[in-house]
Amino acid sequence: MKLNDLNFLIIEDHKIIANAYKNILMAIPGINFNISIANNCDEAVNLIRRKKHHIAILDLQLPISENERFICGEDLGTLLRNEITSCKLIILTSVTDHSRILSIIQQIDPEGFLIKADIDSEDLKTAVLDVLNNKRYYSKTINSLTKKTTINGITIDDFDRQILYHLSMGEKTKDLTKFIPLSIRAIEVRKTKLKTLLSNTSEENFNLVKGAKKLGLI
Incomplete structure (x- = not known):
């Protein structure tokens, strides 16, 4: 993206924080941001639909x-994706x-x-510049939640780790959809994959939780 005059939308309900973001953005050299601020969902919807x-x-x-109709940031994120498909989105x-x-x-997919x-302010500047240059920027907490583990060349992602964790806490497979945004079928498929991956034998009654604990996954 060519970095010159850019329309920047800040959606933040605390006015002091929103203005702090604005000041940080205005201090980025070489870019002229035309900044709009929305402090609630109604203001945000109006700005999203009125301006690119x-x-x-x-x-x-x-x-x-x-x-x-719009009760949280997720709803506005979906609206942004649908109304302005080219808009870069940073969730903060x-x-x-x-x-x-x-x-x-x-x-x-922000x-x-x-x-x-x-x-801090420097991290925010870096995040904005990275995103404008078609890179992704996730802070350390997000990176830790989305990191992947590879065992024997097979990747275990965070959904897999969530399945293992909740099973280890005694939850039944049929109840895992309360905690994990996946269907029962998707969870069953992942459980089968994990059993195949973690088991060193053809044991039919392989204990998935014990196998995961042995490998330090939970």
Whole structure:
């Protein structure tokens, strides 16, 4: 993306924080940002539909819209993806719920995903520049939640680790959809893959949780 005059949308309900973001952005040399700020879902929806933005910062915890159609940042992220397909999206939030973060990555696929406690002003500048240059920027907490493990050349991702964790806590497979944004069928497929991967024998009654603990996966 050519970095010159860019329309930048900040969606953040705390005005002091939103203005702090604006000041940080204005201090980035070589770029002239035309910055709009929305402090709630209604303001955000209006700006998204009225103006083409090149990049946006989105908080997840926001006052809901008057018609209750938009209740959180995820709804606005989906709207942005549908209304302005070329807009680069950076989610900047204090939310650290594991399943929610993974669901957002799966459904919205933001170019940037930052936890507020992870970053300072320089990190935010770097994230914005990376995203504008078609790179992804995830803060350390997001990276730790999405990291992948490879065993015998086969990748175990975070959904796999979540399955193992909840099984180790005594949850039944049929109840895992309460914690993991996957269907029962998808979870069963992953369990079968994990049993094949972790078992060194053809043992029919292989204990998946014990096998995972032995390898230090949980």
